[in-house]
Structures are given as C-alpha cells and as structure tokens.
Amino acid sequence: MRRLALVLALLALSAAQRSCGPEGLQKFYAKIREFAESDDNPFKDEVDEQDQAISRLESRIGIIFAEADKAVNQAEKYAQVLDNLEAQVEGIEGTGCEVGEFNCGDGFTCIDKVLVCDKHNDCKDGYDESEGVCFNPFETDSVWIGTFITDSCTTRQPQNMKLTITDAHPQDYLHSDVSVTAAIYLEASNFGEHVEANFRLHGDYYFGTRQMVFQPPEDDRLGIIIQYDGHHSRDATGWVVRESSLEKCAEIIFHRQ
Ligand SMILES: [Ca+2]
Structure with a gap:
C-alpha cells in the first residue's frame, strides 16, 4: 500500500513537472514538503525513527572520537615520560x-x-x-637563554647569557661534525655594578656525542660545552671549561627561546 502511495506521488510529481511552470513547480514542492511533515504521510513514523537512529549514531561516533583523542593524548604523555626516563638513565x-x-x-x-x-x-x-x-638542535638562527647555576671561574660572574647561533652547517669533508658560529651576550650585576659583554664564538656540534663545543673566545682560555640529551630539543646543560685541565668550573642551564 505504501509503495503504491509512493509510486502515485512520483507520477504526480512527473505530471506536475510536465504541466506546470517554475512557479507552479515551487508550489507543488512546498505541498510535497508539507505532506512529508504532516501526520497524513504514511512514512512519517519510519522517517522519524531513522532520524532518531542517525542522531544516536552521531552521538556514539562523537563519543568514539573523544575517546580516541584522549587515548592519543595519553600515549603522547607516556612517550614523554619514557623519554625523560631514558634521558635520566643515560645521564646516570x-x-x-x-x-x-x-x-x-x-x-x-x-x-x-x-x-x-x-x-x-x-x-x-x-x-x-x-x-x-x-638532528642538530643548535640550528642556524636558534636562540638559547642560559642561566648560570654555579660559577667559580669567570671574572664577570654573569647571571645570564644569550646565545644566538648565527650559522651551522656540516663540514664538507666530515659530515659527522657541524661547524658552528655564534654570538654571546652576557649580563652581570655585581655589587651595584652592571656589566655587559658580547663575544663571537666558533665551535663544532658532534652528532656522535650530541655535544656543542665552543673554543675559548678570550685570553682566559675558558671554553663552553653544551650537552644535548637527545630527547629534549629545547633544553640543554652547559659548562664553562678550562682549556688547560678540562675542568668544568661553571654550570649553565640553557633553554631555547
Ligand atoms: Ca655512519
């Protein structure tokens, strides 16, 4: 019976398309819509049920996506924890x-x-x-802010330094070694006296040891070594090192800006 009603409706639509102009056709479509939403439509209950089923399905899909997002976030957190643990184990x-x-x-x-x-x-x-x-975290144009933790060797006793990598490219003849030039800006405030200094540094980053080694820029022959732990590319630990004895006489915590 319902199939017969549907066939009759399609035949009526076809007849209207042939006999009416655009305005008449619009009126006819409006009637069809009115009929579809009225209680006289024999398919109304089925359509309503299908709408409800689709709404339930959309709701379940939304829950599944939310759960998937939560799982991805958890996995990223676990990966971060694992990275931290690996870095600590390697350090110890x-x-x-x-x-x-x-x-x-x-x-x-x-x-x-x-x-x-x-x-x-x-x-x-x-x-x-x-x-x-x-991967070299000390790439060209990267800027690192260093905070001195201990210092028993520099004359200025700075609190902070800004390290700007001005160029970093692998050596032509030795790809394991990245040739680096950098600029350092130092600031120190001791006993009411404010001191600033700028240096140009030359050094090398070695992929094999993940170490950035800067040659001493001044006559005091104090170089700088910065260690990347292979896990935290925005954080690194540095030391001021006496060239003669390789003693680490100042420690600096670096964070990439
Ligand atoms: Ca190799």
Whole structure:
C-alpha cells in the first residue's frame, strides 16, 4: 500500500513537472514538503525513527572520537615520560661506550663518533644515520637563554647569557661534525655594578656525542660545552671549561627561546 502511495506521488510529481511552470513547480514542492511533515504521510513514523537512529549514531561516533583523542593524548604523555626516563638513565649510567664513542642503541655496539651521520650505515640497523640521531638542535638562527647555576671561574660572574647561533652547517669533508658560529651576550650585576659583554664564538656540534663545543673566545682560555640529551630539543646543560685541565668550573642551564 505504501509503495503504491509512493509510486502515485512520483507520477504526480512527473505530471506536475510536465504541466506546470517554475512557479507552479515551487508550489507543488512546498505541498510535497508539507505532506512529508504532516501526520497524513504514511512514512512519517519510519522517517522519524531513522532520524532518531542517525542522531544516536552521531552521538556514539562523537563519543568514539573523544575517546580516541584522549587515548592519543595519553600515549603522547607516556612517550614523554619514557623519554625523560631514558634521558635520566643515560645521564646516570652513561651510554656504555668509551669517551668519543657512540652507542648503536642496542646497549653494546660502540662506534667512533666520526662515523655518526657520515652518510654510511655503520650500526647494524643504520641507527647511526637515523633522523633522530642526525638532528642538530643548535640550528642556524636558534636562540638559547642560559642561566648560570654555579660559577667559580669567570671574572664577570654573569647571571645570564644569550646565545644566538648565527650559522651551522656540516663540514664538507666530515659530515659527522657541524661547524658552528655564534654570538654571546652576557649580563652581570655585581655589587651595584652592571656589566655587559658580547663575544663571537666558533665551535663544532658532534652528532656522535650530541655535544656543542665552543673554543675559548678570550685570553682566559675558558671554553663552553653544551650537552644535548637527545630527547629534549629545547633544553640543554652547559659548562664553562678550562682549556688547560678540562675542568668544568661553571654550570649553565640553557633553554631555547
Ligand atoms: Ca655512519
């Protein structure tokens, strides 16, 4: 019976399209809409039920997406916690390799740092050439703010420094070594006296040790070493180092701006 009503409605629509002009057709469509929403429409209950089912489905899909977002956020938090733990373990236990060597990530294979990011796979799985390992956080135009934690060697006793990397590019003949130039701005306020200083620095970033090593800029022969932990690309620890004895005589916490 309902199919017959539908067929009759379609036939009426077809007849109206043939016999009426645009205005008549608009009126006819308005009548059809009115009929569809009225209680006389034999399909009204089914349509209402389907609308409700679609609303319930949309609601469930919304809940599923919200749950998926929550799961992704949790996974990112767990990954961050894992990164922190790995960084702490490496900091406490070291990498298990000698000074100047790189651990292939398997806990026991060590290769020389000059073989890291030299465009040849030297670790069994190519870990020494992976994107994460060959990432230099001290890239050109990056700006780092350093806060002195301890200082038993500088004459100015600065509280803060601003380090701007002006250029960083791998050496042509040694890709494991990034040649870096930088500018340092120092500020110190001691006993009512305010002191400022600017230096130009030259140094190297080694992918194999994740260390930025700046040569001493002044006659006091104090260099700067900054260690990236391989996990937190916006934070690093630095030291002022006596060139003669390699003693770390000041510690600086760096944060990228
Ligand atoms: Ca290599």
